[in-house]
Amino acid sequence: MKPEYNPTEIEQNIQREWIENNTFKATPDDREKFYCLSMFPYPSGKLHMGHVRNYTIGDVISRYKRMNNFNVFQPMGWDAFGLPAENAAIANKVSPKDWTNQNIEHMKQQLISLGLGYDWSKELRTCEPEYYKWEQLIFKKFYDKGLVYKKKSMVNWDPVDETVLANEQVIDGKGWRSGAQVEIKEIDQWFIKITDYADELLTSLDEVDWPENVKTMQRNWIGKSHGAEIKYEIEDSDECLTAFSTRPDTIFGVSFLAISPNHAISLDLADKNELIKDFLDKCKEVKAAEADMAKAEKLGIDTGLFVLHPITKKKIPVWIGNFVLLDYGTGVVMGVPGHDERDFEFATKYNLEINQVIISDEQDELPVIQTGKLINSAKYNGKSSEDASIEIIEDLEKLNLGERLVQFRLRDWGVSRQRYWGCPIPVVYENGEPRILDEKDLPVKLPDLKENSPPIPLSQNQDFYNLSNELKRETDTFDTFMDSSWYYARFTSADNNDDMFDKNSKYWLPVDLYIGGIEHAILHLLYSRFFHKALRDMDLVEGNEPFKKLLTQGMVLKDGAKMSKSKGNTVDPQSYIEKYGADTVRLYMMFTAPPEQSLEWSESSVEGASRFMKKIWSLVNERKFEQIDEPLSLSEEEKGLRRKAHSTLKKVTSDFETRYSFNTAIAAIMELVNFIPESFKQDNASASNKFCLNEAIVIILKTLNPISPHISQHLWKGFYFDFLEEDIESSWPILREDLLEVSEFNLIVQVNGKVRGKVMVDKNLEQKDLESIALSIENVASTISNTPIKKTIYIKEKIINFVI
RNA sequence: GGGGAUGUGGUGGAACUGGUAGACACGCUUGGCUUAGAACCAAGUGCCGAAAGGCGUGGGGGUUCGACUCCCUCCAUCCCUACCA
Numbered sequence: 001m002k003p004e005y006n007p008t009e010i011e012q013n014i015q016r017e018w019i020e021n022n023t024f025k026a027t028p029d030d031r032e033k034f035y036c037l038s039m040f041p042y043p044s045g046k047l048h049m050g051h052v053r054n055y056t057i058g059d060v061i062s063r064y065k066r067m068n069n070f071n072v073f074q075p076m077g078w079d080a081f082g083l084p085a086e087n088a089a090i091a092n093k094v095s096p097k098d099w100t101n102q103n104i105e106h107m108k109q110q111l112i113s114l115g116l117g118y119d120w121s122k123e124l125r126t127c128e129p130e131y132y133k134w135e136q137l138i139f140k141k142f143y144d145k146g147l148v149y150k151k152k153s154m155v156n157w158d159p160v161d162e163t164v165l166a167n168e169q170v171i172d173g174k175g176w177r178s179g180a181q182v183e184i185k186e187i188d189q190w191f192i193k194i195t196d197y198a199d200e201l202l203t204s205l206d207e208v209d210w211p212e213n214v215k216t217m218q219r220n221w222i223g224k225s226h227g228a229e230i231k232y233e234i235e236d237s238d239e240c241l242t243a244f245s246t247r248p249d250t251i252f253g254v255s256f257l258a259i260s261p262n263h264a265i266s267l268d269l270a271d272k273n274e275l276i277k278d279f280l281d282k283c284k285e286v287k288a289a290e291a292d293m294a295k296a297e298k299l300g301i302d303t304g305l306f307v308l309h310p311i312t313k314k315k316i317p318v319w320i321g322n323f324v325l326l327d328y329g330t331g332v333v334m335g336v337p338g339h340d341e342r343d344f345e346f347a348t349k350y351n352l353e354i355n356q357v358i359i360s361d362e363q364d365e366l367p368v369i370q371t372g373k374l375i376n377s378a379k380y381n382g383k384s385s386e387d388a389s390i391e392i393i394e395d396l397e398k399l400n401l402g403e404r405l406v407q408f409r410l411r412d413w414g415v416s417r418q419r420y421w422g423c424p425i426p427v428v429y430e431n432g433e434p435r436i437l438d439e440k441d442l443p444v445k446l447p448d449l450k451e452n453s454p455p456i457p458l459s460q461n462q463d464f465y466n467l468s469n470e471l472k473r474e475t476d477t478f479d480t481f482m483d484s485s486w487y488y489a490r491f492t493s494a495d496n497n498d499d500m501f502d503k504n505s506k507y508w509l510p511v512d513l514y515i516g517g518i519e520h521a522i523l524h525l526l527y528s529r530f531f532h533k534a535l536r537d538m539d540l541v542e543g544n545e546p547f548k549k550l551l552t553q554g555m556v557l558k559d560g561a562k563m564s565k566s567k568g569n570t571v572d573p574q575s576y577i578e579k580y581g582a583d584t585v586r587l588y589m590m591f592t593a594p595p596e597q598s599l600e601w602s603e604s605s606v607e608g609a610s611r612f613m614k615k616i617w618s619l620v621n622e623r624k625f626e627q628i629d630e631p632l633s634l635s636e637e638e639k640g641l642r643r644k645a646h647s648t649l650k651k652v653t654s655d656f657e658t659r660y661s662f663n664t665a666i667a668a669i670m671e672l673v674n675f676i677p678e679s680f681k682q683d684n685a686s687a688s689n690k691f692c693l694n695e696a697i698v699i700i701l702k703t704l705n706p707i708s709p710h711i712s713q714h715l716w717k718g719f720y721f722d723f724l725e726e727d728i729e730s731s732w733p734i735l736r737e738d739l740l741e742v743s744e745f746n747l748i749v750q751v752n753g754k755v756r757g758k759v760m761v762d763k764n765l766e767q768k769d770l771e772s773i774a775l776s777i778e779n780v781a782s783t784i785s786n787t788p789i790k791k792t793i794y795i796k797e798k799i800i801n802f803v804i
Numbered sequence: 805g806g807g808g809a810u811g812u813g814g815u816g817g818a819a820c821u822g823g824u825a826g827a828c829a830c831g832c833u834u835g836g837c838u839u840a841g842a843a844c845c846a847a848g849u850g851c852c853g854a855a856a857g858g859c860g861u862g863g864g865g866g867u868u869c870g871a872c873u874c875c876c877u878c879c880a881u882c883c884c885u886a887c888c889a
Contacts, residue, residue: 298805591816658820
């Protein structure tokens with residue numbers, strides 16, 4: 001009796017060999033390099049399905065590239081700082097450090113048991129001083145370059161817990177732990193001038209091979225807009241309010257100005273006016289997240305102030321609007337209710353004037369958002385929006401009341417966090433004045449917590465911050481996006497404690513393929529791109545972009561929703577690895593959906609993947625490759641199998657190479673396995689039968705190897721290696737184009753675009769011959785009957801369509 | 805509110821450049837094997853219809869000889885929205 005397929009045993013043996021032989025350790029050599037990076041995980045405790053999917057995709061591509069003679073570097077590490085460690089520490093009385101390190105140990109074993117081919121010699125953890133000392137040094141270099149500054153900025157403040165809350169810790173405006181009404185508070189924080197690179201972040205998107213939707217999201221996020229800053233003189237004052245607008249052509253339609261509740265004037269007025277003070281207090285109740293602010297009801301209050309229209313000198317009321325952001329533009333918005341949705345809503349609510357100054361062909365009901373021709377605009381009447389914008393800006397420039405301006409939506413990056421479990425910001429305060437520490441004073445180590453102490457913010461840790469009466473340490477830590485913005489580069493030199501980036505980095509960078517969740521399409525990728533450019537300008541790395549190609553995978557869903565603990569719909573990969581083996585889990589993940597799409601978890605489909613593994617097992621196990629010369633003549637059945645085998649190879653290769661469409665590649669391999677005639681598998685099959693079978697098996701095992709490497713390699717050893725000592729990963733099979741040719745094709749016959757018949761015909765026939773064959777099909781003839789044919793359309797080797 | 809996606813049988817999905825809709829798999833049905841079950845093997849399986857045939861890719865409209873694919877419009881779901889990672 002044949003031995004049964006026992007994935008656990010096979011997989012553990014092969015994984016041991018990989019470790020013993022250092023199979024995946026990568027060093028620079030003469031071959032073309034391929035740096036394949038999957039987004040490193042936050043060590044939350046155990047792998048979830050999203051990780052399994054992400055890392056399997058990376059591993060499949062890495063193994064495919066390795067078989068095609070690329071020098072592949074595939075490292076793995078840990079995004080180890082972050083909020084969950086602090087929450088766990090409070091809940092379970094474990095230190096964030098111990099909790100994190102235990103999680104890492106467990107998850108690393110899980111990654112190994114999935115058969116992922118990582119070069120563990122370059123493993124890194126962002127929570128270790130060996131990593132973050134370089135991050136602190138980069139921050140210093142940024143500072144020296146003038147890319148760092150401090151300014152006041154808004155945070156969610158829990159007045160009971162006296163702590164800053166993340167957006168996700170604010171639930172319905174209340175602190176998640178205390179339940180207290182959260183306030184928006186302004187505190188002093190460190191910022192990095194990512195906006196200095198706004199233009200380049202936009203233009204160099206053209207250089208990368210990224211999905212168009214991700215590029216679009218980044219472009220929209222950066223949000224370059226052309227417009228003008230327009231000054232409005234405040235009545236009975238020497239001061240002005242300056243508003244940015246992308247539509248200077250609508251300037252005659254301005255009926256109010258709205259200023260931010262955080263604007264200096266608002267704060268000033270609040271001191272004198274109870275109503276305004278109450279209004280500002282009300283504004284503070286809205287969560288700091290953009291989505292919440294945008295969805296909040298538009299509210300305003302009249303300041304009683306007036307400004308003068310720069311051209312007509314008409315008096316215009318100034319309002320405070322809760323929808324005006326201080327951080328964007330000037331914190332002042334010119335309200336043109338006739339031509340802006342939001343202004344229209346606001347003006348209707350507060351009975352402000354609504355004037356039409358643009359007419360459009362597309363729409364006549366206000367508000368008219370489109371550009372068009374100007375009306376009610378004095379000497380600009382009749383001009384197009386485009387021409388009028390230019391002229392109005394020019395005229396305002398002459399009056400010193402405005403200027404052309406390019407504005408970005410992108411804001412500078414606030415990197416301060418008031419937490420314990422993060423990288424300390426390497427700054428000391430001498431008599432209150434900040435000073436960045438020199439390289440020799442780095443790293444500033446995160447202090448350990450006292451036994452059984454909950455993670456207190458550094459500001460409450462006297463030993464840490466109180467260096468002397470005059471000298472205090474900065475107690476903010478970095479945003480964890482800082483940690484993940486440059487790890488891709490550090491991987492190349494992670495085992496080198498003397499250099500941030502050693503000569504290996506020149507060889508491996510940039511990352512050739514970066515794989516990760518679509519949820520990172522904006523922030524993480526934008527920050528990393530910024531880091532790379534800034535590091536480039538300090539001569540630390542080369543090239544303009546960190547990630548040449550990007551593959552964004554979709555979510556893993558269950559019952560149509562993202563798997564999450566709170567919904568209670570998580571599926572633990574571990575039990576599936578144990579029950580079915582890593583090969584089955586990997587196959588399932590790759591087969592069930594294409595990488596970019598979301599994947600709906602289905603229990604029973606895993607069974608199907610397992611069944612296919614067993615099918616391969618029973619096809620190949622205990623079979624031996626036999627040396628047989630290529631037969632000179634073959635039967636139709638044999639020719640068919642060879643054609644199928646090579647067309648499968650062609651399809652799998654192109655699916656791997658150009659589309660990362662693993663589900664269709666696997667379907668093709670399944671088709672090939674199903675296609676093999678039963679008789680070819682018999683012991684007494686003819687030599688030419690066996691030749692064709694051998695060829696098919698070689699193609700099946702090799703094309704399957706990137707996806708399910710354990711079973712492929714195990715079977716390969718018994719089947720082929722014993723015979724030729726050739727490793728399965730040493731080469732990708734060679735395609736025989738000559739075997740793919742066919743002399744016939746299936747002609748589809750349509751009448752008025754509806755299929756009425758199909759017929760196998762010789763490839764060499766002329767169109768007129770095909771027409772007569774097509775017309776002789778009974779169903780076609782009866783449909784046409786005596787109706788005259790108006791037109792005949794023939795698409796080569798596909799379709800003939802009679803139009804009647 | 806803004807930005808980006810997605811929508812095809814009972815289910816996951818395929819159709820790559822406007823040219824056979826439903827590959828491959830799951831599930832289900834019937835049969836075989838079995839004391840029984842599991843596993844495995846064989847056949848069938850979009851919907852309506854006895855059949856001929858008709859209908860069918862979220863809804864509605866359009867372009868075309870021909871539309872899952874292109875255009876307009878509406879609906880639903882998911883992701884991101886700068887302190888979750």
